[in-house]
Amino acid sequence: RLAIHVEPGRVRILTRGGHDWTDRFPTIANEATDFGTTMILDGEAVVLDEQGKSSFGALQRALGGRGGHRRADEAIFYAFDLLYFDGHDLTKLDLTERRQILDGLLVDHAGVIRLSEEVEADGDELLAAACAHGLEGIIAKNREQPYRSGRTGDWIKVKCVQSDSFFIVGYEPSAVAHGGIRNLFLAAYKGNDLIYVGNVGTGFNERDATRLRKDLDKLKTSRAPIAFKQRGVVWVQPTLIAEIEYRAWTDDGKLRHASYKGLRERQDNADVYRLPQ
Template sequence: MAKTAKKTPPPAPPADPMPRRVDPCVATLVDKPPKGPEWAFEVKWDGYRLAVHVEPGEVRVITRGGYDWTKKFGSIVAEARQLGHASMIIDGEAVVLDEQGRSDFGLLQRAVGKKPSLHEPSEIIFYAFDLLYLDGHDLRSRPLAERRRRLEPIVAGRAGAIRFSEEVHADGAEFFRAACELGLEGIIAKRRDAPYRSDRRPEWLKIKCARRDTFVIVGYEPSTMPRAIGRLLLAAKKGNGLVYVGGCGTGWSNEEAVELRELLEAIPATRPPVTLKRKGAVFSEPLLVAEVEYRAWTQDGKLRHPSFKGVKKRARKVKVYSLDK
């Protein structure tokens, strides 16, 4: 009598099903770093927040908004296949570094976009800072310190498209001061004992380095609110002329928006002070300057996230930002 062959049992299902998408934990903006040994500090990278999903036979790159950008990040996808694990979800930031080793959002936009760029998509680096899922186990309920202990041996020491976002062992205030002196965007503080929770959370904090300079006001765009401005049009000095560096649409009250429009309507320009084709632009003589706080410069020479802080007359003693420096 023939023996019946034993059937191989099916593989056991994973302890935790792998989610198709995880809404990211988002840091809350605060004015200064927290104190205490329960906080870990990292560089705040200026790029695209991504989740890299590694599954058997598939790697997906998902943006903060839930879009599949796998095709845009070929070098990250290729390296993720070589990390030695069948399934995982890594949280991090895609960046392009400038010549000083700082993340530059403008360079990243150009590298990812369709316009010609000096930076190739292969120059994009994914800085991994959290591990949400690993080989059948959902790690989101585990403390940050444990999640990073598991992430570190997977990505630390790599110098290619995927790298480890190192913790900086320093006093938060000292680290923030040094980061700003180096021209970084800011720092991130995270509670070591906190689980991973989606959406904006107090367990993750961001402290930004802001730049502040003075720019010439060359006009405005009207607001939908009657008799008010919607955006200030700003320029910097270059040689003997002025160059448009972007519009600023925040930082004033409703009353100030009306007052600013009255000031600019009193000094209409006989001809545009800058080369700018923008529908709805109303040009003024470049007699006033605005003090503006902003994050950085984009690759095409515009202010990133500018915020109005005050206005004054353009006098010789007022130092206007120059692109020649």
């Protein structure tokens, strides 16, 4: 998520946290200078995969991974709102009016700064179509509201959620988290081996986490059941199978935005997710 601030002779690309990433997106910055007027574009930088879909993993690689400092020359910018234009503050206008101005600015613009597609449709049908095409989900916005920063309820993100079963192979204890569990460490099958697929630290309530901690402590083992090293982890025998919701897989084979939904009532190893060989 980025905001592009365009002024005569100057462009700044700011992250949602206020960091100046102009040097990280030089191609986008260079194109923004050609508009020749003052504006603030609200949108998102993406890197597209071979099917033309935005790829979080590809964007991560372009930026050099977590903590990296590469220049993402291959990134493009999809603008979905216009907050300031030609000396005028547009935030008091409703979304319909702001989009009309943005459409007029970008509808015929070809380059790395592009107009995001706006679709008027039945929400359930559109979400089903987005999920069927492997997209992350949809954003629904109130057309009659002015621009207000933050999660105000004027817009909502509806995700295409995936859910699968994974072994719990360890946990990271905590003195303050629910039930004394900060994170669960998860594994899936790859052939006959167990492979680490990430951890999960959300979705617990205190009662379930306390019960889970007691069950896990009965399964403690001194030897990690996966080829993974990290200090402070209490390893357990791969016996308990958890149902995990997640948004996607990262390029290095880890669950993205995972959330714990509970233990499988049937602890059947055949239910555990199998990674492709």
